[in-house]
Amino acid sequence: MTPEQKLDALRADVDVLAAATPETVLGSLPNWDSLAILLVVSHFEHGHQQTITGAQVRACRTVADLLALLPHKP
Amino acid sequence: MQSSLTHVRLAGIAVTIGSVVRDFQAEGLAAGQDPAQLARLAKAVGLRERRVAAPDVTALDLCADAAARLLDEAAVDASSLDAVIFVTQTPDHPQPNNASLLHCRLGLSKAAAAYDLSLGCSGWVYGLHQAAMLCGAGAARVLVCAGDTLSRLVDPNDPATAPLFGDAGAAMLVEKTGEATSMHFVFGTDGTGASAIIVPAGGARQPEGAGPSTCLSMDGAAVYEFVLREAPPAVAGVLKLAGWTPEVTDHLVLHQANRFVVSSVARKCGFPEAKVPMNLVEQFGNQSSASIPAAMAHACAEALQGSRRRLVVCGFGVGFSWGAAALEAGPMVVAPTLAFPR
Numbered sequence: 001m002t003p004e005q006k007l008d009a010l011r012a013d014v015d016v017l018a019a020a021t022p023e024t025v026l027g028s029l030p031n032w033d034s035l036a037i038l039l040v041v042s043h044f045e046h047g048h049q050q051t052i053t054g055a056q057v058r059a060c061r062t063v064a065d066l067l068a069l070l071p072h073k074p
Numbered sequence: 075m076q077s078s079l080t081h082v083r084l085a086g087i088a089v090t091i092g093s094v095v096r097d098f099q100a101e102g103l104a105a106g107q108d109p110a111q112l113a114r115l116a117k118a119v120g121l122r123e124r125r126v127a128a129p130d131v132t133a134l135d136l137c138a139d140a141a142a143r144l145l146d147e148a149a150v151d152a153s154s155l156d157a158v159i160f161v162t163q164t165p166d167h168p169q170p171n172n173a174s175l176l177h178c179r180l181g182l183s184k185a186a187a188a189y190d191l192s193l194g195c196s197g198w199v200y201g202l203h204q205a206a207m208l209c210g211a212g213a214a215r216v217l218v219c220a221g222d223t224l225s226r227l228v229d230p231n232d233p234a235t236a237p238l239f240g241d242a243g244a245a246m247l248v249e250k251t252g253e254a255t256s257m258h259f260v261f262g263t264d265g266t267g268a269s270a271i272i273v274p275a276g277g278a279r280q281p282e283g284a285g286p287s288t289c290l291s292m293d294g295a296a297v298y299e300f301v302l303r304e305a306p307p308a309v310a311g312v313l314k315l316a317g318w319t320p321e322v323t324d325h326l327v328l329h330q331a332n333r334f335v336v337s338s339v340a341r342k343c344g345f346p347e348a349k350v351p352m353n354l355v356e357q358f359g360n361q362s363s364a365s366i367p368a369a370m371a372h373a374c375a376e377a378l379q380g381s382r383r384r385l386v387v388c389g390f391g392v393g394f395s396w397g398a399a400a401l402e403a404g405p406m407v408v409a410p411t412l413a414f415p416r
Binding site for chain 1: 302
């Protein structure tokens with residue numbers, strides 16, 4: 001997947017990120033809450049077969065930080 | 075641990091639900107919550123309505139109703155039961171246990187064993203295993219009841235837990251059989267997660283409490299991570315013990331925590347959604363240890379009444395505790411799910 005495809009997939013699965021860009025600051029989103037974090041964890045699990053924790057998501061500042069949790073595959 | 079038991083069968087199930095309907099949107103709006111946020115939660119998690127017990131009704135009452143109806147439908151005399159096991163974390167009293175109270179209500183023999191299991195959402199699988207073990211050790215017929223009134227343990231002002239739980243009681247009959255049928259089990263516990271689902275006060279450690287300390291608190295993200303980490307391997311484990319695959323299994327019945335969790339676990343287990351009941355929680359709420367039989371009665375009743383089905387079940391929750399089973403069930407008694415009082 002290209003970076004753009006990864007962002008599109010994340011936007012499709014996590015409602016509060018529907019209009020997000022890589023620069024979007026997660027804490028600035030009005031509904032960046034525990035449900036949003038669950039949706040991100042689920043997106044990684046089912047969209048990328050990658051298990052991440054809620055703590056990893058909470059430690060991210062921006063959408064780009066979230067996408068950086070994905071392994072870089074050539 | 076893993077366990078396989080033979081010459082035992084699940085002979086019947088019955089479920090009784092609370093009689094009071096609580097509407098998720100109406101409750102949230104009455105509590106002053108944002109309508110858009112309520113709609114978002116309803117869509118993502120699958121919250122619509124739940125059934126809770128009437129004020130004077132306990133898990134014992136719900137289970138006693140289910141047990142009486144099950145014995146009646148199965149034409150089983152209560153005096154023929156060798157044991158009754160009661161799975162609950164909301165017993166009527168600290169002492170005596172619910173099983174002894176149910177023993178009295180149903181009129182069981184003085185020769186019958188009666189004991190409680192203090193387990194939550196994994197409890198029905200543990201109860202099934204206990205009953206199957208008793209049948210392997212000389213019992214002919216065991217009644218297992220599983221139920222809770224968790225709606226009373228939540229803080230009504232906590233939007234993270236208040237809308238989740240419904241109240242229900244289930245009963246099942248487990249019998250020794252001459253047939254070479256098998257039940258396979260996988261159990262596990264991760265006590266490091268004990269604080270993720272907890273009611274801090276009310277036990278011997280903290281007898282007195284007020285406000286939130288007397289209510290169920292839950293770290294939803296930690297629970298979700300736990301379930302995705304432990305439930306799929308447990309399901310894979312019982313499939314391996316049984317020599318089955320998702321393709322040859324008729325139903326995967328998961329603890330009905332919420333639609334989001336059930337859907338996630340089903341996907342990770344490799345089961346198509348058509349084989350996995352998952353709309354139950356939208357109508358009844360999370361019914362704790364009664365949710366697996368409730369899902370069976372709701373979604374698989376006709377199949378179980380009329381034919382032999384390959385079932386995989388998995389419960390997970392407070393503890394952290396989990397249990398999975400693979401068994402062939404049916405034809406068997408599946409009593410209609412009814413509310414109490416009627």
